[in-house]
Amino acid sequence: MPAPDIQFSATVNDAQLDRKIIEFAVATQRSVKDLGEQVIKGLVKDVIEITPPYSGRDRSATRAKRVGELAVYRDLALMGFSPVTIKGYREINTVFGRKVAPVRVKTKPNPRFADPESHRRARLASKHGGRPTRGGKQAFYVDKRLFTPMRNRLIKEVGRLAAGWIPAAQRLGVAVPAFILRHAGDNHGGSIEISYANGIQIRAVNHMPGGAATIAADTQRRIEAAKGYAIGKLTRQLE
Incomplete structure (x- = not known):
């Protein structure tokens, strides 16, 4: 019996990131909603490019496909x-x-x-x-x-692990490489939820096969690092 899928997510429901987005919105006179979606758009792009077969600093889609x-x-x-x-x-x-x-x-x-x-x-x-x-x-x-x-x-099958990010990418206008987009019709369980009812809550969800537990855990670790980079970028722009 195959192992159940692993659900994991990229979120902007993060207190530290929330504060930075609000600070930046006030400083630039932009709406929190627009800025929040811009940040998650960049985060989703980063997340796609850190999900295998992407690896290393070279984020070329051609290279990633070949690596896979x-x-x-x-x-x-x-x-x-x-x-x-x-x-x-x-x-x-x-x-x-x-x-x-x-x-x-x-x-x-x-x-x-x-x-x-x-x-x-x-x-x-x-x-x-x-x-x-x-x-x-x-x-x-x-x-x-x-x-x-x-x-x-x-x-x-190369590119299927990142296919769960497709709904979020399409909702936010992020370009998806063709070798990943070809899996758009598959039942990958990806989704995106956006709410401003209680702060900025944007959550993009992906599913990976149960057999990919190690890859999923490593990808989640990279997502947290990407959120840290997003906070750092906003901080530098405020300085």
């Missing part, structure tokens, strides 16, 4: 997948040490290697937060006709 795709190739290799061409027969041209006219004998695929997706899921389930492993010395000799569609499907 290379991670698919890397992980499949670490899991021990070794794509091979399955002929479905073996050729016999020697009988009792004597050469004979070649005869093709039909063979059956090794059932051990018949389900690459099950092997992939098993290796993911056993990685415990680290990188996946093959689970022994034996390579997983997989038919290329099974391996290639699986790999291509996984490559198309």
Whole structure:
């Protein structure tokens, strides 16, 4: 049974950030509402660009997409997948040490290697937060006709972890890279709530698969850091 999704959020419901927004609004004679949405707009943009496959200082969408795709190739290799061409027969041209006219004998695929997706899921389930492993010395000799569609499907999944931010980005007018936006129709559970009834309360919510607990925790940590940067930016502008 798959692990339940992990919900986490980027919020501007933060007392320190609230104060800075109000101070800045007063100093610049702007409305708290407009300034609050501007701040969360910048925060959502930052959050998209710190959600994997984004990494490091380079926030290029092209690079992030490529990083995600290379991670698919890397992980499949670490899991021990070794794509091979399955002929479905073996050729016999020697009988009792004597050469004979070649005869093709039909063979059956090794059932051990018949389900690459099950092997992939098993290796993911056993990685415990680290990188996946093959689970022994034996390579997983997989038919290329099974391996290639699986790999291509996984490559198309790149960007899905950030898809939960799409509703917030679209509500606030933040551009979303195409490799993330292609997942807009998926049931990613993302949402945004905006309220000014009791201070500035803006909350953008994302969901990640239960198996991505480590990534979700790291992303939440980065979100808090991004909020700190937003506070610092407002403080510098007030000086």
